[in-house]
Amino acid sequence: MRQSKFFTKTRKEVSADEVSRNAELLIRAGFVHKEMAGVYSYLPxxxxxxxxxxNIIREEMDNVGGQEVLLSSFQPKENWEKTGRWESMDDLYKVVDSSGREVALGPTHEEIVVPILKNYVSSHKDFPSNPPLSIYQIQNKFRMELRAKSGMLRGREFLMKDMYSFHTSKKDFEEFYTKMQGVYKTIFSRVGIGHLTYMTFASGGTFSKYSHEFQTISSVGEDTIYVDEASNLALNKEVLNDEVLSQLNLKKEKLVEQKSIEVGNIFDLKTKYSKPFDLSFTDSEGExxxxxxxxxxxxxSRLLGTVVEVLSDDKGIIWPESIAPYAIHLLLLGEDENVKKEAEKIYETLKKSGIEVLFDDRGGVTAGEKFADSDLFGIPLRVVVSVRSIKEGGVEIKKRNEEKGKVVSLDDLLKICSKNSTN
Structure with a gap:
């Protein structure tokens, strides 16, 4: 992609009411546009x-046998009344259409997926095992968030992956639940924050006694967790008691208090939503x-914002290679015609090699401005074509998270890119 063709531009500052670092950097870099508190549009x-x-999340959900769907955002009031959440859920958006019919804007989809499934299952034979029946979607959710002041971390409209699994035995559920713990660890490692993210013992809320959260260490986090480095486990503040410590064989004096951002959670729902809709099956005895x-x-959305919070510096974002918008930011410096021709040749070579490259081919922009924009964008590898680099026999490359660059040949650049793509 040629940067000269972008309709977006970088900004030196944002509105004073934007207090979160993640949103500030994303807005300045032209990654998102703020519509209102807690609502952002995604730019290219x-x-x-x-x-x-x-795509990372979808791959992992498919690997455990998840079946992808796309469920309605408009949800019947009657379904929410059946589960008792029409009145009890404080952040539920309720919409009245011109006919006076009330519906909910989906913050979650238990009230939709369970009635749908009831149309298709009735016998134990309808429930596979290894893997069990699981349904997931990746879809915008809506919550009437009163404290939408943390950028992408606390939104009123946000993109979410929600998966629901269905089981005919406790053993089947527990095996899948344990497997999903490992899957979540893999996801957070793949997006680049696995080293900062802990599976955290937490309250089960209205679902069950306990649940598991996945918390990423960050000074801006709203949660407080207590980390045991030896076991790589953590406890949410709300369940820090002798019973849980004994159950997990942890010593209170060895726990380290940390602020954190919740990036994922898994719950044992038991029959909380299947029972109101009579989602049932008959076993081999007809019971x-x-x-x-x-x-x-x-x-x-929150995961994206969390990555920016924990992987950035005073110059801008530092994207992990796995989720960076491009692998290479190619910068053309100066107006020399030979340099322009060389940069164009390199751009075409990289594209033909299947490498994702953003080409800063803008004219009339100083080298300093291009370097500043490149640091703000956070693309993993910066490649500079200039009079000096050509004289030295190639291009100057510098990783975003390193201070110094070096000049390499085009062949060596392609080898480096090939090596990175296979890691």
């Missing part, structure tokens, strides 16, 4: 990052049972 660079996160459920959520 931001959408590329979001889609890469989405009826209510289906057991689990749910597994990751907010993609």
């Amino acid at each position: 660079l931001g959408l590329r990052v979001l889609r890469k996160i989405e 009826k049972h209510i289906v057991l459920m689990g749910c597994y959520g990751i907010g993609l």
